[in-house]
Amino acid sequence: MTNLLLSIDAGTIDWSRAQFALTAIYHWLFVPLTLGLAVIMGIAETIYYKKRTDFWKKTAQFWQRLFGVNFAMGVATGIILEFEFGTNWSNYSWFVGDIFGAPLAIEGIVAFFMESTFVAVMFFGWKKVSAGFHLASTWLTGLGATISAWWILVANAWMQYPVGCTFNPDTMRNEMTSFFEVALSPFAIDKFCHTVISSWIIGAVFVIAVSCWYLLKKRHICLAVQSIKIAVVVGLIAAIGAAVTGHKSGQTVAQVQPMKLAAMEALYNGGNEMDLTMIAWINPLEQPNYTKESEPPLKIALPYGLSMMATNTLEGYVPGINNLLNGYIKEDGTMEPSADEKIARGKLAIQALADYRKAKAEGASEEDLKSQLSILEENYQYFGYGYVKDKHDLVPSIPINFWAFRTMVGLGCLFILFFGLVIILIFDIPFVSLVFRRLLSAFGLLPETASDQTSAADAMPRWLCWAAIIMVPLAYIASESGWLLAEFGRQPWTIQDMLPTWVAVSDLQSTSVMITFFLFLILFTTMLAVEISILLKQIKKGPEL
DSSP: OOOSSOOOOHHHHHHHHHHHHHHHHHHHHHHHHHHHHHHHHHHHHHHHHHHOOHHHHHHHHHHHHHHHHHHHHHHHHHHHHHHHHHHTOHHHHHHHHHHHHHHHHHIIIIIIHHHHHHHHHHHHOTTTSOHHHHHHHHHHHHHHHHHHHHHHHHHHHHHHSOOSEEEETTTTEEEESOHHHHHTOHHHHHHHHHHHHHHHHHHHHHHHHHHHHHHHHTOSHHHHHHHHHHHHHHHHHHHHHHHHHHHHHHHHHHHHOHHHHHHHTTOSSOEESOOEEEEOOOOTTSOOOTTTOSSOSSOEEETTHHHHHHHSSTTOEEOOHHHHHHOEEOTTSOEEOOHHHHHHHHHHHHHHHHHHHHHHHTTOOHHHHHHHHHHHHHHGGGGGGGGOSOGGGGSOOHHHHHHHHHHHHHHHHHHHHHHHHHHHHHTTOTTHHHHHHHHHHHTTSSOGGGTTOOOGGGTSOHHHHHHHHHHHHHHHHHHHHHHHHHHHTTTTEEETTTEEHHHHSOOOOHHHHHHHHHHHHHHHHHHHHHHHHHHHHHHHHOOOO
16 A cells, blocks of 8 residues: 555556446436436335325325335345445455444345335235234335445545545555544535435336326326336425535535545636536537646636536635646635645655554654654655556546436436426416417427316327336436536545555456456346336236236
8 A cells, every 4th residue: 555656457447447337327327217207106106105096096006116126126236336346446345344334234234124125025925914904014225225325425525525524554455433424424415415316316207207107008097107107206296406516515525525526617827706517618528637627618607607517606715626736826815735745745645654563563653754754744744646647647537437427417407407397298387288288288398288288197298108118318418417427526546545556456457357347247137127127017018006
């Protein structure tokens, strides 16, 4: 860890990153649908508990069946993902395992056992337990999945914003000093709220899409209409909630990860009263020359928008990439060091650690040891920078962050419009629905004969049903774009400002990681194909009414 001239093969780093990204992306195909369907099926069974009709019981069972298929696949990929920390990222696990391992352990011991216990009652307990206990089991299954997501996101948030820990030079490990500071950091809370709420969007879109397919096939009309009514309310609330929590997350990023914010905005030179870029031409295949360009070409921006988003004031200061590399004066009057100074101080910290360990091994005096520790403590906040050879390595991929952010936000706005349109058409809102139907008819988007109708079964025109089905992959693209922004925006750090990616990886042969990459690719693709096949068969089969 103290050796600047690391001998790990560059191919090992690239393949390890690719393998982890592959596993995480496939895992996240299953998780959000699990979290989203948990809410839909919980609401459906709650209605059954109140009305005690066979229709609502079968409706709840149908969505629970689809939930179960997806749940099993998510567990399988999640287990592999956690094992990769030990196999491919052993230096990382050694350096911060005392902290990072705690939320993962709680997730496995508490949340996983909780959801695995109650999911059995949910599937097999309909005739064995009371209706109230079964309803509680259904909600507790969803709650267990959500709690599981909480601890995973706490671990990820700590990598983005490491708090509640201190470095022990004797063990060469970071040790937790405050569990609650780790578990309840503002970054963790923002990430959890935004991620889980956005997962509800995927669940809502999925339910609406399946229901619209039934409407197109003129099957299970009542289930389709009632399911759409539940899902569209959940979806609209979630879409608005995702916008609110996304804004809050953006402010947190501005405070603790300013380089990520600068990259996703393609902000080369910052300042006060900064505009929010709506769109600009950023070549998706090439890192722009941010040192020579003042701003990207063809830029359309919202005046003062970025300052407002980052600081809640129109005149707030937002640093750009060059400001962060060259140093700047912060609004409180203090000087933010340049990247070169941080690198130099990081090397001082690494050298002080090496000198301390050598002096201690040779039986040096307490005064000499304290002297080295003093240098280490003074510069430790820049410890990770000591492994950086070129300051421009601190700039993440601008094209990926820029376009991922706009894809996520753009699709988020589309979902709000989609849910709003569906909620107006599916609910017979006095006057509003009638006016809207006539407006759609005027543009040829709704048959004239349907412009005055009030039947919920006929409220969804065929083009909107097909649009709902298309929304399913778009919802996943938006969700994965959010994760691309979160993880690529942090680069080159495995742990922000503390541990670069190339220092965290295990010392393995690149060919070994490459082989397992393709094995996992085949395995996960097969699992995804199997899940889609089973889901389609269950959807085609429909509820057992």
